[in-house]
Amino acid sequence: MDKVKYLSRINLFHDLDIKELQQMESITPITVTKKGTLITSPSRSQERLYLIKKGKVRMYTISNSGKELTIDVLNSGNIFGEISLFSPGFHHMYAIAIEDSVICSIEKNQFEQIIMEKPDIALKLITILSSRLKEMEKMMEQIAYGSVRSKLLFLLNRLSDKFGEPLKENGDESEWIQIGVMVTHQELASMMGSIRETVTELLNDLISEVMVNRTSTRVFFTIHRTRLKKASEDSIYSREIQPLLYNLSLIRLNNALDNPILKFAYYR
Structure with missing residues (x-):
C-alpha cells in the first residue's frame, strides 16, 4: 500500500484531500522497526507524533518498584506519542515494537501547523487523547486495587x-x-x-x-x-472509586487542552 493511501486510512486524516495527503507524505518519514526496539522513552525527545503503518507497538510505563505496566497495545492505523506531545509534564511513557513494524512520524511543529490549517484534525486528536487517558485510568485502577x-x-x-x-x-x-x-x-x-x-x-x-x-x-x-x-x-473493586478516576481523566484532558494550538483549534 502506498503511503498516501495509508495516511488516508488513519482516522486523524480522513478529511484531507489528495493534495493535503501528498503534503503529509513529504513530512512523514518511514522507519522499519525490528521487534524489541524501543521507539520512545522518557529519556528521549518527545517531539514527534507516530503513526503505525504495519505491526504492533506496546505502550507501557514503569512503576516505582521498577515493574513494567502495559497501558495499551496498538496495531496498524493507530497513532501514539500524542499525550506526551500535548500534555505538559506527561513524559513517562515507553513504546516498544512487539513485532517487526513499519512506522511513520511527524515533527511536532509540522503537526501543529496542520492543526492550525485543519481544526477538524484537532477535534479528532482530542477524542483520541480522551480515549487514551481513560485507558490509562483503567490500568491505574487495576494497579491500585486489582x-x-x-x-x-x-x-x-x-x-x-x-x-x-x-x-x-x-x-x-x-x-x-x-x-x-x-x-x-x-x-x-x-x-x-x-x-x-x-x-x-x-x-x-x-x-x-x-x-x-x-x-x-x-x-x-x-x-x-x-x-x-x-x-x-x-x-x-467497588464501583465507588470509578467516578474519582473518571474525574482524574477529565483533569488530564483539560491540561492537554491548555496547549495553545489545541485550544485555538478547539474553540475556533
Missing part, C-alpha cells in the same frame, strides 16, 4: 477486544475468540507487572474454569467471551 488474577482477566479482555477473531462453530460465530497476537507467559507477565510463574498458574486455573484454551506456551490464545468478561466484572 489482584493479580483481575489484572490477567483485564489484560486478556483488552487483547480480545483489540485483536479478537471470533471462531466458527457449524458455520456460526461461537463464544470462543482467538486473540490474534502471539504472546508468551513471560510477555503477559511483563504486561501486567507480574512474574511468569504466577501467570502460568493463573492461566491453568482459567483453563480448568473453561475460560481460556491454549496448546503451548506461545500460541494464539482462545478465550470464552462471556465467561471471561463476567469473571473480569466480578473481580473489579
Whole structure:
C-alpha cells in the first residue's frame, strides 16, 4: 500500500484531500522497526507524533518498584506519542515494537501547523487523547486495587477486544475468540507487572474454569467471551472509586487542552 493511501486510512486524516495527503507524505518519514526496539522513552525527545503503518507497538510505563505496566497495545492505523506531545509534564511513557513494524512520524511543529490549517484534525486528536487517558485510568485502577488474577482477566479482555477473531462453530460465530497476537507467559507477565510463574498458574486455573484454551506456551490464545468478561466484572473493586478516576481523566484532558494550538483549534 502506498503511503498516501495509508495516511488516508488513519482516522486523524480522513478529511484531507489528495493534495493535503501528498503534503503529509513529504513530512512523514518511514522507519522499519525490528521487534524489541524501543521507539520512545522518557529519556528521549518527545517531539514527534507516530503513526503505525504495519505491526504492533506496546505502550507501557514503569512503576516505582521498577515493574513494567502495559497501558495499551496498538496495531496498524493507530497513532501514539500524542499525550506526551500535548500534555505538559506527561513524559513517562515507553513504546516498544512487539513485532517487526513499519512506522511513520511527524515533527511536532509540522503537526501543529496542520492543526492550525485543519481544526477538524484537532477535534479528532482530542477524542483520541480522551480515549487514551481513560485507558490509562483503567490500568491505574487495576494497579491500585486489582489482584493479580483481575489484572490477567483485564489484560486478556483488552487483547480480545483489540485483536479478537471470533471462531466458527457449524458455520456460526461461537463464544470462543482467538486473540490474534502471539504472546508468551513471560510477555503477559511483563504486561501486567507480574512474574511468569504466577501467570502460568493463573492461566491453568482459567483453563480448568473453561475460560481460556491454549496448546503451548506461545500460541494464539482462545478465550470464552462471556465467561471471561463476567469473571473480569466480578473481580473489579467497588464501583465507588470509578467516578474519582473518571474525574482524574477529565483533569488530564483539560491540561492537554491548555496547549495553545489545541485550544485555538478547539474553540475556533
